[in-house]
Amino acid sequence: MARALKGPSARRAAVSLRDPMAPRLFRVRRLRWETADVATFDLEPSGRPHPCGFAPGQFNMLYVFGVGEVPISISGDPGAPMQFVHTVHQVSVVTSALCRLSRGTTLGVRGPFGVGWPMAEAQGQDLVLVAGGIGLAPLRSVLCELVRHRERYGRIALLYGTRSPEDLLYRQELERWRGRVDLEVHVTVDRAAPEWRGHVGVVTTLVRRVAMDPAKTLAMVCGPEVMMRFALQELQKHGLPPGRIFLSMERNMHCGIGLCGHCQYGPIFVCRDGPVVRADRLAAWFGKREV
Amino acid sequence: MHTLETFLAQHPFFAGMAPHQLQWLAACASNVRFEAGTYLFHEGDAANHFYAIRQGQVALEIVAPGFEPITIETLEQGDILGWSWLVPPYTKQFDARAVDHVVALAFDAACFRAKCEQDPALGYELLKRFARLIGQRLQATRLQLLDVYGTRP
Numbered sequence: 001m002a003r004a005l006k007g008p009s010a011r012r013a014a015v016s017l018r019d020p021m022a023p024r025l026f027r028v029r030r031l032r033w034e035t036a037d038v039a040t041f042d043l044e045p046s047g048r049p050h051p052c053g054f055a056p057g058q059f060n061m062l063y064v065f066g067v068g069e070v071p072i073s074i075s076g077d078p079g080a081p082m083q084f085v086h087t088v089h090q091v092s093v094v095t096s097a098l099c100r101l102s103r104g105t106t107l108g109v110r111g112p113f114g115v116g117w118p119m120a121e122a123q124g125q126d127l128v129l130v131a132g133g134i135g136l137a138p139l140r141s142v143l144c145e146l147v148r149h150r151e152r153y154g155r156i157a158l159l160y161g162t163r164s165p166e167d168l169l170y171r172q173e174l175e176r177w178r179g180r181v182d183l184e185v186h187v188t189v190d191r192a193a194p195e196w197r198g199h200v201g202v203v204t205t206l207v208r209r210v211a212m213d214p215a216k217t218l219a220m221v222c223g224p225e226v227m228m229r230f231a232l233q234e235l236q237k238h239g240l241p242p243g244r245i246f247l248s249m250e251r252n253m254h255c256g257i258g259l260c261g262h263c264q265y266g267p268i269f270v271c272r273d274g275p276v277v278r279a280d281r282l283a284a285w286f287g288k289r290e291v
Numbered sequence: 292m293h294t295l296e297t298f299l300a301q302h303p304f305f306a307g308m309a310p311h312q313l314q315w316l317a318a319c320a321s322n323v324r325f326e327a328g329t330y331l332f333h334e335g336d337a338a339n340h341f342y343a344i345r346q347g348q349v350a351l352e353i354v355a356p357g358f359e360p361i362t363i364e365t366l367e368q369g370d371i372l373g374w375s376w377l378v379p380p381y382t383k384q385f386d387a388r389a390v391d392h393v394v395a396l397a398f399d400a401a402c403f404r405a406k407c408e409q410d411p412a413l414g415y416e417l418l419k420r421f422a423r424l425i426g427q428r429l430q431a432t433r434l435q436l437l438d439v440y441g442t443r444p
Contacts, residue, residue: 133440227439
């Protein structure tokens with residue numbers, strides 16, 4: 001029987017990038033607004049359809065011609081490989097330009113790049129997914145995969161926090177996931193009007209609501225760095241060692257292949273050695289102002 | 292039979308306290324229920340009780356004139372609600388609304404303070420536990436102020 005590969009090499013998509021610096025042409029097949037400033041795009045190859053393989057947690061460089069390029073996590077379902085799905089938050093010139101694209105527009109795509117989530121190590125384990133804000137996007141691919149092969153995993157808990165109920169992503173899917181008896185979904189917001197019947201408080205306060213056996217639990221954390229820092233502390237407080245916690249890091253990625261050095265973070269290049277990194281590799285660097 | 296002492300012994304906040312201490316504390320406690328939409332207390336009320344929530348959800352709200360109330364935190368089963376009873380002038384800082392049907396243990400604050408004065412070891416033990424709780428709430432509030440979900444493209 002073939003043994004499943006583990007470790008970062010197994011977490012890269014088996015896609016040959018013959019010329020990683022040359023963008024391939026893709027077309028916007030569908031665009032839907034998740035919130036007032038977050039949109040999800042379905043991108044299909046321009047021309048002859050072909051599979052767009054990726055590993056959950058990897059990212060693409062999206063190029064709006066004449067404006068610029070930006071790294072965006074892939075948030076699609078790995079089981080639907082004929083397209084790339086990206087969820088984009090309008091926070092810069094390029095992301096704003098991306099969000100102005102309409103159906104049928106052509107853009108450039110380089111990737112997928114980087115090391116994804118530890119899906120092989122996750123098999124047979126209990127999983128705690130902690131997402132903050134737009135950080136749910138890279139974990140959506142994981143959830144799609146977990147749901148498709150539910151029998152391969154132990155207990156699964158998603159802890160998701162946003163600023164307000166209006167900022168929740170993937171509302172329909174969230175409802176579907178919440179409706180499943182084999183998924184534990186906790187959603188929290190920082191503040192809410194009285195009509196909100198869910199939890200209020202930062203996402204880290206949800207960690208104690210999950211019964212965890214540290215010896216058989218893996219955590220996957222994604223969100224702004226400050227949120228991940230505190231989530232890491234909280235998970236450790238509940239007995240989970242950093243070696244069982246994976247973080248999706250965000251840095252100034254440009255080349256995507258570890259050449260330009262813009263995304264160096266301590267001992268790693270986030271674009272090549274990440275974006276998903278085991279927390280013990282970064283423990284000494286996390287929270288350092290100079291890094 | 293489930294006695295109040297049994298409940299307290301199993302509650303994470305009181306876990307590990309000596310049986311005689313739990314017995315003392317149980318003597319200050321009573322079961323209470325609140326229908327959805329009713330208020331357990333309002334800002335400025337005398338902090339005569341604190342609560343251990345057994346069932347349901349409580350929203351802590353802050354109200355500014357001319358604005359809708361804003362929920363700043365929710366507490367659920369296993370949470371302790373209220374620490375103003377511990378610090379003068381013993382007045383509540385927020386409104387607390389039952390989001391759904393809430394079942395809780397209400398602890399009589401005057402009874403608690405009197406027992407703590409009589410038994411400094413019990414008082415210190417409780418103070419340590421409440422200090423931890425206050426620290427956790429303070430940290431959570433700081434994170435809310437940090438707006439930790441900020442920007443990530």
